Amino acid sequence: MVKNGEFFVLKEMKQRGMSITAIAKELGRDRKTIRRWLREEYLETYQRTTVKPEKLAPFKAYVRKRMEEGCLNAIVILDEIRSAGYTGGITILRDFMRPLRPQVASKATVRFETPPGRQAQVDWGEFRVDWHGKKKRLYAFVMVLGYSRMMYVEFTEDQRLETLIGCHERAMRYFGGITETCLYDNMKTVVSGTDDQGEVVWNDRFARFASHHGFLLRRCRPYRARTKGKVENGVGYVRKNFWQRVQTFTDLQNLNEQALQWLNTVSNVRLHGTTQERPVDRLIREHLKSPSVEPFDYVDYQVRKVSSDTLISYEGNRYSVPIRFVGHLVRIKDDRRGGIRIYHEGKVIAEHRKATGHREVVQNKNHFDGIRKDSVEKPVGQPSPRLMSNPIPEVAVRPLAVYDQLMDEGVMRS
Template identity: 60%
Template sequence: MHDKGMSVSQIAREVGRDRKTIRKWLGESEPAMYKRHTYKPKKIDPYREYVLRRMSEGCVNATVIFDEISEMGYDGGITQLRVFMKPHRQAAEEKATTRFETLPGEQAQVDWGSFTVNWHGHKKRIYAFVMVLGYSRMMYLEFTENEKLETLMGCHVRAAAYFNGVTATCLYDNMKTVVASQDDRGKPIWNERFAAFATHHGFKLRRCKPYRARTKGKVENGVKYVRRNFWPRVRTFTGLDDLNRQARHWLDTVANVRVHGTTHQRPIDRYPEEQLLPMNTVPFESAERHLRKVPSDALVTYETNRYSVPYQLVGYMVEIQDERNGVILFFHAGKLVAEHTKCPGRHVINKKHFEGILTGGKQKVPQPIPRLIENPAPEVMRRPLSVYDRLLKEEVVR
């Protein structure tokens, strides 16, 4: 090719080799002789089978495997182990993340999704809490105003009520409301309050690896399913409470009764096999509550709106708990006394809160009756201006 006038670059493209290789060959007087490569035994050889088996089980951490084979007698370096593991790592990771299955009742996965809505003429972001049971693929969905810690804990309580129990563990990504930070060894340092909440209700916290959110692929796919299947069905809604009613209907009639693409069974059919743990019936003080004194009209103010409570509580203190999902709860002495749908810019009144109001004679307070006023303003005598001019002149003369 070179003798016929082809350049080094043209020859390299034609034969599929680097230009440096072509120049090297052109500088030789004759082709190099074939040399048989002899394999040199490596210290890792006796442990190849064990390493491959551990990788097939989902362990792709070279440091962990190095410690294990060192105890078995391996006296080589960790670099040799990493070189051996490298070509097998991708297949092992894919198997560990996409084919990982859990036993009934063993694990649930949690994640957030964000959605944009037209909120009274303005764009507003709302959030979707999604929990998926790892074995059955049963799903819980709830829309909220934010992703704060109190909201997260409230969603867990309502999800447990929907599932009628909790799994032994719950898997999260590195959301700050769950994972505060990590130590020098990379182990998570849990949010103290959320860890206490989990302990109170009997489940353990698990974290997927940093930058490896696909290890919680079940719930990741769940969020995508909500976005592609439920969200296009929503045309209008009156508030988060109404949106969550639509979401619950979708869960019960679509999401949890369709044939799942991985299990090839309906989640509702696999659900009876879940061995869920009972949730602690003693409430964990998870929500931020706001104290208010009940005024004489029994309408309590919260965020510029007014909500009714039973008239018997006039003069007493009540606690307001905003669930951030379109529902507001009112407590007195630890007991729920009122529940309202959050409606901005309105007075929200439950007529039952005013039933039985009695007068001093134990008679029901009558409805106010409008009083007719025949002459709402006094009559004014009209006089010509000349009369006032004459009176003014008389006053000046005096």
């Protein structure tokens, strides 16, 4: 093949009047080759037929994501993608990041890093499941501690106020305390609205709950949802990492058991991409506040009377209580996460997993202790007719003088 330099040399030779034979002899080329290239006006460049795969291609989406999160340090990102299998150099990475920097800078929000124990962020995620052959919505409550990135998640039937408060109490027990403040968006169960000065008006009942346990309420700035980015990333992490692992579950309580195991074995023990520490290790430095030891009275109890078969009815299903409470009024507390508790005079007398169907009977065999076995094995029979003897009527015995007297009185009257 004629090289680029030779192409211009033979063109110049021809212009000086040299013959094709002389040019071929001078360049050591075949006359036919010289003649063919002299007919061309320019030299075609060589095209590689196979394209070498780009080493960075599988990692570009991750690099963009990390840049949008605020990490613009190519060395840090290089370490991260190398641990995931990247074999290229930093030059390729920097060339890819360079045009993206202005775009990221225009969208970037300064990451708000909180000191230990200062803030937790709360949000809901919505998930769809196959529930007895029908599509059903479940809701994931997610709380993330700002400093340690420790996460708590549980699935519920709804997002009502009593459900939200119950989730907070269980999250506090899981973390071992609560932060000074909790950050929310404009969820209706927390924010009632704004006053004439534009100040937030908190839901009165939820504000009393926060005061009871000693933490302050904060709302993320309107139209700036990324100020709540830690928990929003947490909801996405639950969706992409935990939810993809769930294949089946028997009821809502079982689903939450799987979520708790995932928290303890995956989410809170992983090396966090931003802090480069495990959340469970940083939790020790959070120095959380202790919540009130007295539970907040947050549930509107449902009152029921225990029937003679030791069962109470709730939402179309029936649940057992100990036999000694037959005829008593009891109160039901539905935690809206797959369990119910039954109270009598402030004490728990029964706990059950919530039935998922309709007209189901949920029983605990221990509730029937005290019922005599013989009363069950030998039921009382129906009364039978009894044969009675027919006695001779008793006749009064009188002296004969009485009859003579009666005869005399009859003659005199006549």
